[in-house]
Amino acid sequence: MFDHSSFDAHEGVHMFHDADSGLKAIIAVHSSALGPAAGGCRMWNYDTGEAMLRDALRLSHGMSYKNAMADLPLGGGKAVIWGDAKADKSPELFRAFGRAVESLKGQYITAEDVGISVSDMQIVREETAHVAGLDEGDAASGDPSPITAMGIYLGILETAKRALGTDDLTGRTIAVQGVGSVGGHVCEHLAKAGANLIITDIDQAALSDISTRTGARIVAPDEIYDVDADIFSPNALGAIINEKTLNRFRVKAIAGGANNQLIVPEMGELLRRRGILYAPDYVINGGGIINVCAEISGTYLRDWVDAKVKALMVTLGEVLDLAMESCEPTNLVADRIARQRIGRTD
Ligand code: NAD
Numbered sequence: 001m002f003d004h005s006s007f008d009a010h011e012g013v014h015m016f017h018d019a020d021s022g023l024k025a026i027i028a029v030h031s032s033a034l035g036p037a038a039g040g041c042r043m044w045n046y047d048t049g050e051a052m053l054r055d056a057l058r059l060s061h062g063m064s065y066k067n068a069m070a071d072l073p074l075g076g077g078k079a080v081i082w083g084d085a086k087a088d089k090s091p092e093l094f095r096a097f098g099r100a101v102e103s104l105k106g107q108y109i110t111a112e113d114v115g116i117s118v119s120d121m122q123i124v125r126e127e128t129a130h131v132a133g134l135d136e137g138d139a140a141s142g143d144p145s146p147i148t149a150m151g152i153y154l155g156i157l158e159t160a161k162r163a164l165g166t167d168d169l170t171g172r173t174i175a176v177q178g179v180g181s182v183g184g185h186v187c188e189h190l191a192k193a194g195a196n197l198i199i200t201d202i203d204q205a206a207l208s209d210i211s212t213r214t215g216a217r218i219v220a221p222d223e224i225y226d227v228d229a230d231i232f233s234p235n236a237l238g239a240i241i242n243e244k245t246l247n248r249f250r251v252k253a254i255a256g257g258a259n260n261q262l263i264v265p266e267m268g269e270l271l272r273r274r275g276i277l278y279a280p281d282y283v284i285n286g287g288g289i290i291n292v293c294a295e296i297s298g299t300y301l302r303d304w305v306d307a308k309v310k311a312l313m314v315t316l317g318e319v320l321d322l323a324m325e326s327c328e329p330t331n332l333v334a335d336r337i338a339r340q341r342i343g344r345t346d
Contacts, residue, residue, distance in 0.1 A: 006057035009344070011037075013056065014104065018096035024082040025097055026052060027108050028060035029075065033342045036106055037077025038132070038289070038296065039063035040113025041097070041124075043085040056080045059113075062260070062282055063289075065338035070286040070312050072293045075342075077108040085115030091123050098127025106130050111292050132295045141295035144288030147305060149185030151287030152257045154313040155279050156190070156231060162320050163253035163277040164230055170194035175229040175251065177221075178236025179203075179210040182257045182285075186235060187214050200224040201236070231255055239263040241278075246270055255279035268329030277324075280334040283316045 001007055012029040029037040039060060046052040056078055064076025081097060083089070101110050101124065111133035112121055124131050135142045156174070157167040164172065174190050175198045176183055187197055187210050197216035200223065201207045207218050219227060225248040232251045234240050238260035246267065254261070254276055261281045262268055271278045290308045294300045319337065323330040339345065 001053065004053065004057060006054050006061070008057070008061050010057060010060065012104075012107070013053075014100070016096075016100040018093075018099075021090060021092035021096040022083070022088070023093050023096040023100070024052075025079060025100055026056040027077065027079045027100060027104065028056040029077045029104075029108055030057075030060040031064040031342045031344070032075035032107060033064075034068060035073040035075050036109055036130075037063070037075040038067060038072075038109040038111070038292070039076060039078040040111045040133070041079035041081060041116050041121075042113040043081040043083055043089070043115030045084045045088075046080075046082055049082070052080055052082050064342050065335065066282040066286050066289055067293075068338045068341035069283045069315060069334065070290050070293075070308065071315070072290065072308075074109075074289075074293060074296070078113070079108070079110055081115075089120065094120050094123035095127050098124040098131070101130050102128035104130075109296055132292045134295070139295045139298050139300040141291045141300055143181065144291040145181035146185050147291040147309060148257055148285055148288040149182050149189065150306075151290075151309045151312060152182065152186050152233070152235070152255070152284055153189035153193075154310065155284035155316050156186075156233060156255045158313050158317040159253045159255040159277055159279045159284075159320065160231065161317070162324065168194075171196065172231070173198060173227075173229040175224055175227050175232045176200075176216070177224050177232070177234045177240065177256070178258065179206050180236070183233070183235030184210050186233060186257070187216060190233075191215065198224070198227050198229060225249060234258045234261055241267045241271065246274070249274070249276060251276060253277040253279070255284055257281070257285040259285065262331060265329075265331055265335075268331035272323075272327075272329045277320060278330050279316060280319060280331045282338075283312065283319060283334050286312050 059078035067074040191214035233256035242263035
């Protein structure tokens with residue numbers, strides 16, 4: 001593991017196997033410089049154990065950066081469970097995972113990620129208190145998506161100020177990829193602000209619902225990269241900024257909530273050269289972890305969450321300004337600030 005290309009001086013990488021339930025899990029703690037490592041648990045049917053390890057290393061690393069940029073008292077960690085989320089779940093599996101989390105004595109706090117639901121986390125809660133993202137309990141924070149979406153909307157305004165010279169979106173066109181939990185709310189904010197929307201999704205029901213409510217024009221999934229728009233807001237998949245899409249974008253900025261939008265970090269520089277201002281994903285989409293952090297603190301205060309999200313968007317503006325002044329890609333400027341905040345100065 002120490003030679004692994006995704007290893008970044010992770011503080012701990014813990015492997016768990018429970019023969020009775022079939023649990024195979026990895027909990028990776030990247031950094032606890034700012035507090036206990038927090039990050040969701042993903043259940044995925046990996047092709048190999050190597051792919052699973054790489055995901056745990058990369059995702060936990062990303063959480064350190066996200067939590068640092070949101071100025072939260074949390075380090076970065078992530079858990080991955082090897083299995084098919086549709087076929088392999090059982091209460092025993094999640095209890096075994098709960099015991100794994102508990103064995104780390106609070107070094108890692110878990111929550112939902114891809115493939116994991118609130119009800120799964122309620123079973124985990126039977127074995128450990130180091131779990132968040134619940135919808136019951138004194139400090140329960142519930143679904144983070146509306147807060148994530150509010151942050152993305154505010155982040156789009158910050159990006160528009162710099163890329164379009166104004167944050168008045170009246171009559172501006174925004175292309176939105178994915179109108180699910182996050183993208184749907186983003187569309188509603190944008191429509192209220194007077195923007196014209198072009199939307200795509202693979203879920204026809206979600207598309208027609210959002211189109212009816214916002215007047216958005218619908219395009220086929222692959223057409224979204226070619227539309228004439230001011231801003232592209234990806235809220236579905238990762239790796240959508242790649243060698244195939246890069247030269248198709250006809251926008252001035254990209255600002256959306258999807259995780260890991262750049263297929264490789266070098267795409268940031270290529271976007272810059274094309275004159276497209278990119279809002280780094282883990283900065284603009286930090287609203288959800290802010291919401292979870294309020295729950296972890298033991299007292300959920302909505303005013304604190306709102307103030308923190310607004311402050312994060314000021315940070316996003318600073319990242320964009322620094323990058324524009326120094327002619328650097330925005331993603332590398334964000335990485336540098338995040339690394340400084342967690343005391344990694346290499
Ligand atoms: P979601 O599953 O509710 O929505 C995703 C939407 O994308 C769905 O409607 C889906 O049909 C659509 N989609 C899938 N493939 C597509 C394709 N090829 N083209 C167009 N649309 C497609 O998920 P979500 O919670 O809204 O999350 C969206 C993104 O934001 C993910 O990348 C997630 O990791 C990230 N994110 C979410 C949160 C949160 O609070 N939910 C926080 C931070 C980051």
